[in-house]
Amino acid sequence: MEQSVQIDPLLRIQALSHWYRINGAARLVFSNLQGELRQGELVCLIGRSGCGKSTLLKVIAGFLQPSSGKCLLAGQEIGDAGPDRGVVFQEDALFPWLTVRENVTFGMKANTIDSGEVDALLQQVGLFDYAGQLPQTLSGGMKQRVALARVLIRSPRLLLMDEPFGALDAQTREEMQSLLLRLMRDRQQTVIFVTHDVQEALLLADRIWLMDQEGGGFTHELLVALPRPRDPSVPAFQEQARQLHSWLRQ
Amino acid sequence: MTDLSKDALLVNEKKNKGKRPLGSLVLGVLLPLLLLALWEGISRFNLVPAYLLPSPEQVLITAKSYIFDQPGSGPYSGRFWGDLSASLVRVVSGFSLAALCAIPLGLCSGRIERINALLSGLVNGLRAVPGICWLPLAMIWFGIGLKTTVFLVALAAFFPIYQNTLTGSALVAPVYLQAGAMLGVSPLGRVFSIIVPMAMPNIIVGLRLGMGIAWAYLVLGELTGVPDGLGAVIMDARMLGQTDLIVVGIFLIALIGKLCDSLLVLLLRTLFKSARRL
Numbered sequence: 001m002e003q004s005v006q007i008d009p010l011l012r013i014q015a016l017s018h019w020y021r022i023n024g025a026a027r028l029v030f031s032n033l034q035g036e037l038r039q040g041e042l043v044c045l046i047g048r049s050g051c052g053k054s055t056l057l058k059v060i061a062g063f064l065q066p067s068s069g070k071c072l073l074a075g076q077e078i079g080d081a082g083p084d085r086g087v088v089f090q091e092d093a094l095f096p097w098l099t100v101r102e103n104v105t106f107g108m109k110a111n112t113i114d115s116g117e118v119d120a121l122l123q124q125v126g127l128f129d130y131a132g133q134l135p136q137t138l139s140g141g142m143k144q145r146v147a148l149a150r151v152l153i154r155s156p157r158l159l160l161m162d163e164p165f166g167a168l169d170a171q172t173r174e175e176m177q178s179l180l181l182r183l184m185r186d187r188q189q190t191v192i193f194v195t196h197d198v199q200e201a202l203l204l205a206d207r208i209w210l211m212d213q214e215g216g217g218f219t220h221e222l223l224v225a226l227p228r229p230r231d232p233s234v235p236a237f238q239e240q241a242r243q244l245h246s247w248l249r250q
Numbered sequence: 251m252t253d254l255s256k257d258a259l260l261v262n263e264k265k266n267k268g269k270r271p272l273g274s275l276v277l278g279v280l281l282p283l284l285l286l287a288l289w290e291g292i293s294r295f296n297l298v299p300a301y302l303l304p305s306p307e308q309v310l311i312t313a314k315s316y317i318f319d320q321p322g323s324g325p326y327s328g329r330f331w332g333d334l335s336a337s338l339v340r341v342v343s344g345f346s347l348a349a350l351c352a353i354p355l356g357l358c359s360g361r362i363e364r365i366n367a368l369l370s371g372l373v374n375g376l377r378a379v380p381g382i383c384w385l386p387l388a389m390i391w392f393g394i395g396l397k398t399t400v401f402l403v404a405l406a407a408f409f410p411i412y413q414n415t416l417t418g419s420a421l422v423a424p425v426y427l428q429a430g431a432m433l434g435v436s437p438l439g440r441v442f443s444i445i446v447p448m449a450m451p452n453i454i455v456g457l458r459l460g461m462g463i464a465w466a467y468l469v470l471g472e473l474t475g476v477p478d479g480l481g482a483v484i485m486d487a488r489m490l491g492q493t494d495l496i497v498v499g500i501f502l503i504a505l506i507g508k509l510c511d512s513l514l515v516l517l518l519r520t521l522f523k524s525a526r527r528l
Contacts, residue, residue, distance in 0.1 A: 063428050081431035093429045097447050097524035107433040107443070134527060150433065 009036035016069035028215035029055045042191040044201035047211035053194045061087050086151025088164040092143035094135040101131040104150045125149045141172035159191045198244045220247045304494040312494040336478040344403025345464045352408045356415025377409045399471030406467040407460035418452025447524030465507040
């Protein structure tokens with residue numbers, strides 16, 4: 001993969017490999033991944049099911065130790081999971097016994113909670129009026145907005161999103177994509193976004209990394225230089241979609 | 251319809267979902283009332299002799315005397331409160347001991363495979379032993395009285411609490427623990443702030459089953475010749491041929507057992523947010 005010219009990337013992935021054993025046989029998930037992510041960038045990871053997108057995200061999040069190689073966040077090797085790498089999971093993973101507000105502030109010490117900031121964030125994600133509701137009373141889109149708010153309140157250096165809108169209907173998905181882009185712009189948030197949807201990747205990403213199905217590294221990188229908001233009907237968008245599809249078919 | 255109004259509708263629909271309709275309350279008392287009517291019919295037409303099945307009226311008179319009359323005015327008059335407090339001490343002591351051992355062990359077994367492997371053989375083996383088998387040994391160890399009953403109650407209540415806590419904690423999806431780690435909660439903090447609340451529905455089931463079985467084993471413990479307690483009254487009444495007092499004892503144990511179950515749920519709901527969503 002082409003190396004970034006930026007001197008100090010926020011995230012640097014160096015010769016990262018991961019494999020696990022099933023019944024004594026090693027199964028390679030990915031090998032020798034190299035990549036860099038700049039501050040404020042949104043990179044989409046795309047690839048077929050089982051190619052290791054979610055595993056890579058787990059390694060960066062600190063949920064999983066890589067078999068070899070390392071990831072550096074702002075020059076420091078990443079360790080265990082922590083609030084500097086916020087994760088939005090595919091399923092909402094909200095705590096069902098806590099209200100929206102309590103989910104957002106979960107794990108924070110009482111004296112570090114700025115209730116004005118919580119209110120402002122809930123306003124931003126459109127959930128201020130639902131702050132006292134339990135997750136079971138919310139729709140799928142609302143739950144994912146809570147999941148987004150609870151990581152953003154901690155101002156993570158890196159936001160990791162694992163197919164977060166995969167289970168949503170088309171209209172809600174579009175709204176969530178717009179919300180994410182707005183929050184990214186306002187906060188200069190750096191994001192790695194896993195998806196298997198080519199159109200979603202092109203709508204959101206600054207760059208797209210394709211992962212090898214056969215346990216290799218990133219096979220291709222696509223720079224998406226289209227102006228936002230992006231229109232899937234324009235020829236340049238469709239050309240890039242065709243390019244991605246052809247790489248995925250290879 | 252806009253997304254927001256759709257969301258509001260959904261919230262209202264789900265809010266109303268938890269309310270218990272009047273019809274189900276009526277259904278809840280229907281069967282007991284039918285059984286009462288059947289019992290009254292059997293007594294009124296002398297289908298079964300009174301020494302085998304006393305009439306509801308006779309049972310009410312005996313209950314009134316047992317609960318409300320002055321102590322000393324009859325052989326069992328006014329003894330209820332003393333028997334109740336003796337039985338409650340035994341149930342609460344045995345049940346608390348069981349919960350204190352079973353919940354931590356269940357949590358450890360549910361989350362740590364090696365502890366589960368260490369305990370499962372022993373626990374499953376002991377679980378299969380009927381409580382009555384322990385009675386002779388308990389009487390030799392502890393004599394007749396509080397200790398034997400508390401031992402039996404604790405032993406019996408332990409297994410459902412342990413097993414349900416184990417199941418609940420084993421079923422906590424890794425994604426919740428990953429979320430906790432990502433939000434900065436320490437490994438020990440995750441036990442109390444994530445695993446216990448997530449397992450709470452199962453823990454409550456275990457505690458309620460444990461409470462029910464505690465009352466059953468209380469009676470077993472009190473049938474051994476202790477001087478007071480609701481089980482002791484039933485045993486005395488059997489020896490005196492007072493079936494009306496046996497029926498009173500059975501009703502009171504059912505009533506107090508139900509009350510204890512409701513109080514337990516209320517206590518858990520008051521103490522733990524995670525119990526309130528049930």
